Amino acid sequence: xxxxxxxxxxxxxxxxxxxxxxxxxxxxxxxxxxxxxxxxxxxxxxxxxxxxxxxxxxxxxxxxxxxxxxxxxxxxxxxxxxxxxxxxxxxxxxxxxxxxxxxxxxxxxxxxxxxxxxxxxxxxxxxxxxxxxxxxxxxxxxxxxxxxxxxxxxxxxxxxxxxxxxxxxxxxxxxxxxxxxxxxxxxxxxxxxxxxxxxxxxxxxxxxxxxxxxxxxxxxxxxxxxxxxxxxxxxxxxxxxxxxxxxxxxxxxxxxxxxxxxxxxxxxxxxxxxxxxxxxxxxxxxxxxxxxxxxxxxxxxxxxxxxxxxxxxxxxxxxxxxxxxxxxxxxxxxxxxxxxxxxxxxxxxxxxxxxxxxxxxxxxxxxxxxxxxxxxxxxxxxxxxxxxxxxxxxxxxxxxxxxxxxxxxxxxxxxxxxxxxxxxxxxxxxxxxxxxxxxxxxxxxxxxxxxxxxxxxxxxxxxxxxxxxxxxxxxxxxxxxxxxxxxxxxxxxxxxx
Amino acid sequence: xxxxxxxxxxxxxxxxxxxxxxxxxxxxxxxxxxxxxxxxxxxxxxxxxxxxxxxxxxxxxxxxxxxxxxxxxxxxxxxxxxxxxxxxxxxxxxxxxxxxxxxxxxxxxxxxxxxxxxxxxxxxxxxxxxxxxxxxxxxxxxxxxxxxxxxxxxxxxxxxxxxxxxxxxxxxxxxxxxxxxxxxxxxxxxxxxxxxxxxxxxxxxxxxxxxxxxxxxxxxxxxxxxxxxxxxxxxxxxxxxxxxxxxxxxxxxxxxxxxxxxxxxxxxxxxxxxxxxxxxxxxxxxxxxxxxxxxxxxxxxxxxxxxxxxxxxxxxxxxxx
Numbered sequence: 001x002x003x004x005x006x007x008x009x010x011x012x013x014x015x016x017x018x019x020x021x022x023x024x025x026x027x028x029x030x031x032x033x034x035x036x037x038x039x040x041x042x043x044x045x046x047x048x049x050x051x052x053x054x055x056x057x058x059x060x061x062x063x064x065x066x067x068x069x070x071x072x073x074x075x076x077x078x079x080x081x082x083x084x085x086x087x088x089x090x091x092x093x094x095x096x097x098x099x100x101x102x103x104x105x106x107x108x109x110x111x112x113x114x115x116x117x118x119x120x121x122x123x124x125x126x127x128x129x130x131x132x133x134x135x136x137x138x139x140x141x142x143x144x145x146x147x148x149x150x151x152x153x154x155x156x157x158x159x160x161x162x163x164x165x166x167x168x169x170x171x172x173x174x175x176x177x178x179x180x181x182x183x184x185x186x187x188x189x190x191x192x193x194x195x196x197x198x199x200x201x202x203x204x205x206x207x208x209x210x211x212x213x214x215x216x217x218x219x220x221x222x223x224x225x226x227x228x229x230x231x232x233x234x235x236x237x238x239x240x241x242x243x244x245x246x247x248x249x250x251x252x253x254x255x256x257x258x259x260x261x262x263x264x265x266x267x268x269x270x271x272x273x274x275x276x277x278x279x280x281x282x283x284x285x286x287x288x289x290x291x292x293x294x295x296x297x298x299x300x301x302x303x304x305x306x307x308x309x310x311x312x313x314x315x316x317x318x319x320x321x322x323x324x325x326x327x328x329x330x331x332x333x334x335x336x337x338x339x340x341x342x343x344x345x346x347x348x349x350x351x352x353x354x355x356x357x358x359x360x361x362x363x364x365x366x367x368x369x370x371x372x373x374x375x376x377x378x379x380x381x382x383x384x385x386x387x388x389x390x391x392x393x394x395x396x397x398x399x400x401x402x403x404x405x406x407x408x409x410x411x412x413x414x415x416x417x418x419x420x421x422x423x424x425x426x427x428x429x430x431x432x433x434x435x436x437x438x439x440x441x442x443x444x445x446x447x448x449x450x451x452x453x454x455x456x457x458x459x460x461x462x463x464x465x466x467x468x469x470x471x472x473x474x475x476x477x478x479x480x481x482x483x484x485x486x487x488x489x490x491x492x493x494x495x496x497x
Numbered sequence: 498x499x500x501x502x503x504x505x506x507x508x509x510x511x512x513x514x515x516x517x518x519x520x521x522x523x524x525x526x527x528x529x530x531x532x533x534x535x536x537x538x539x540x541x542x543x544x545x546x547x548x549x550x551x552x553x554x555x556x557x558x559x560x561x562x563x564x565x566x567x568x569x570x571x572x573x574x575x576x577x578x579x580x581x582x583x584x585x586x587x588x589x590x591x592x593x594x595x596x597x598x599x600x601x602x603x604x605x606x607x608x609x610x611x612x613x614x615x616x617x618x619x620x621x622x623x624x625x626x627x628x629x630x631x632x633x634x635x636x637x638x639x640x641x642x643x644x645x646x647x648x649x650x651x652x653x654x655x656x657x658x659x660x661x662x663x664x665x666x667x668x669x670x671x672x673x674x675x676x677x678x679x680x681x682x683x684x685x686x687x688x689x690x691x692x693x694x695x696x697x698x699x700x701x702x703x704x705x706x707x708x709x710x711x712x713x714x715x716x717x718x719x720x721x722x723x724x725x726x727x728x729x730x731x732x733x734x735x736x737x738x739x740x741x742x743x744x745x746x747x748x749x750x751x752x753x754x755x756x757x758x759x760x761x762x763x764x765x766x767x768x769x770x771x772x773x774x775x776x777x778x779x780x781x782x783x784x785x786x787x788x789x790x791x792x793x794x795x796x797x798x799x800x801x802x803x804x805x806x807x808x809x810x811x812x813x814x815x816x817x818x
Contacts, residue, residue, distance in 0.1 A: 139691070142691075186656060186684060188815070191602065198567075268690075280814075299637070318691075324690055345710055408567065410567075453683075456681050461649070
């Protein structure tokens with residue numbers, strides 16, 4: 001088969017000593033970037049772009065790609081250990097993973113996220129190798145009405161993070177929707193809820209709110225209880241490694257996460273956050289222990305971590321086949337190609353087959369490297385939790401501030417972080433869940449934007465959402481997700497019992 | 498607001514004195530360049546490439562970059578105005594997008610407060626349709642647009658940006674009220690490109706570099722370009738009978754309140770850099786058109802742009818006072 005021959009030639013490129021070294025440098029840097037707060041893969045690649053004048057194209061691109069997916073591995077570490085998600089795609093990981101860490105299960109949480117990332121990265125690379133042209137064609141069928149319908153489907157997952165009190169959960173969700181409105185409205189160019197503060201014109205970063213609510217809010221709350229209650233934070237219970245039980249619960253979540261994440265990566269308005277929410281909701285629905293969710297269920301780490309990794313590899317599909325960047329990092333990778341006078345797209349596969357297939361082959365190699373790199377680190381990372389609490393909390397606060405400052409070098413964001421942190425403390429004190437705020441903040445603006453775009457295109461005719469078949473099918477699915485459980489209880493076989 | 502530190506003042510004084518005494522071009526020592534955008538974008542690339550050429554040509558000895566993105570450059574500009582007042586070694590990147598952004602954001606700081614050094618490059622806007630579109634050419638498009646403005650959806654970058662402004666200028670040219678333009682803004686290049694080649698909008702507007710490869714591969718058809726004369730095989734809007742010209746220019750500024758001599762020294766340093774081989778190579782690699790205009794002429798140009806863009810934004814129902 002042709003693809004096999006191409007892939008074999010790709011491995012010949014990727015396995016040269018020099019390119020192996022570049023891959024190693026890339027994934028190591030990527031892991032570091034993922035762990036360090038405030039330094040994202042996009043900025044790192046942008047700052048390294050000048051090396052393109054010294055290094056050959058395949059070496060540099062292999063390294064840049066390594067930084068990109070390496071960051072997805074590293075990003076989960078701080079989320080699990082310190083509850084400070086460095087990228088918005090690891091916010092869900094923080095929710096469940098940190099709960100695991102608090103119960104002495106940081107080891108298995110880190111392990112399932114590393115192995116899940118490996119499984120997802122590898123499966124997604126297989127998808128990239130064999131399905132690219134097909135997936136791209138499908139992706140282009142998605143226009144604003146289809147995206148809007150997709151966001152509605154994503155909204156149905158909210159129920160899985162609402163918590164015990166629906167009223168409190170919805171209050172949090174609407175707070176998130178409101179925060180999502182801040183900034184210049186992309187459709188009209190008018191500022192909303194910015195109150196004349198220029199720093200608010202570009203909106204509020206999701207990560208700032210997430211770190212504020214999760215890390216700062218929780219830390220203040222925990223500190224306020226310090227000395228009152230007995231030690232609740234166990235450093236280690238049982239083995240550092242995953243037990244048979246953990247494997248059994250993880251593997252299906254990895255596979256499902258991959259299948260949710262990969263297609264999202266390939267569409268231009270997908271992003272890596274939404275598939276993590278979807279995966280979380282799916283795992284919660286399918287788990288035989290739904291009661292553990294919110295208290296450290298391993299599926300809730302395994303699925304979303306696989307999803308975000310699969311989506312970052314999925315982003316390579318439109319980038320390589322069409323030259324279409326679907327994320328900030330992919331956009332910088334595109335400019336790296338352009339530094340060499342290369343233009344990603346179908347022509348590149350013919351003109352520079354060795355380069356493209358070498359790059360694809362390097363994904364397989366890089367994922368193995370990341371697994372080897374990250375698994376032994378688990379034991380080391382877990383030690384971090386043995387730091388006495390006052391110091392650990394202080395460390396978390398410093399880390400959170402550094403990360404948020406690093407994103408835009410804006411002192412304003414640091415003040416905002418602590419203001420949000422105080423808000424998070426109050427919410428925690430009165431039992432309002434933080435996760436719906438984040439879901440609302442991410443989904444709200446996307447849904448609004450796509451809906452208004454769709455209505456602009458149809459000149460105000462709302463039928464555009466049901467006359468487009470994909471959009472209609474997705475909306476039907478959303479209705480089904482909401483109505484089916486109720487109908488099942490009402491009319492199902494056990495309704496009369 | 499930070500006042501001038503004694504050291505910076507001495508340095509400034511020394512340079513001014515040196516200039517007055519020698520009257521010749523003196524290399525600027527330690528340039529600090531504010532890039533009011535995040536790493537990786539157009540201003541960042543232009544700024545860093547210019548910096549490279551300044552070093553290579555010996556016009557400056559050392560250069561430091563400070564990225565401060567946000568609000569179409571307004572945040573970086575505000576910091577530049579506040580922190581660099583009178584600093585003869587401070588530079589800031591900027592461009593046409595900033596002019597529109599500042600008007601829309603009703604920014605308190607404006608480009609009139611900084612010192613114009615030089616306009617550097619320009620890029621032109623291209624109008625495309627998906628390969629399968631029934632729209633044949635520019636005349637066909639404008640005829641359909643005139644007959645029913647709402648039926649043509651224009652996909653491009655954010656509202657009030659260069660792409661939107663071009664659509665507004667075209668509307669004005671054919672006698673359609675600019676507010677009637679059915680403009681569909683997208684964030685970032687990827688999303689817009691996908692919507693255009695997927696056939697979700699009728700027309701696409703963006704910088705040539707964003708669309709060039711898709712025009713080459715045949716997924717998009719170019720109808721016209723916003724330059725004075727044709728570029729490659731794409732006929733200009735003017736050549737097709739629509740009197741619209743729009744350049745997405747980029748340029749460089751000095752700090753507020755520097756003297757004429759200090760301004761002249763910076764113009765000289767930038768000019769030296771743009772004459773160096775490394776800059777020529779950059780222009781070629783990035784496909785940028787040189788668009789040189791130094792000092793106060795550049796200042797006058799910005800004033801004119803400010804007026805023209807302000808008018809069209811008001812027509813598009815954006816940036817009202």
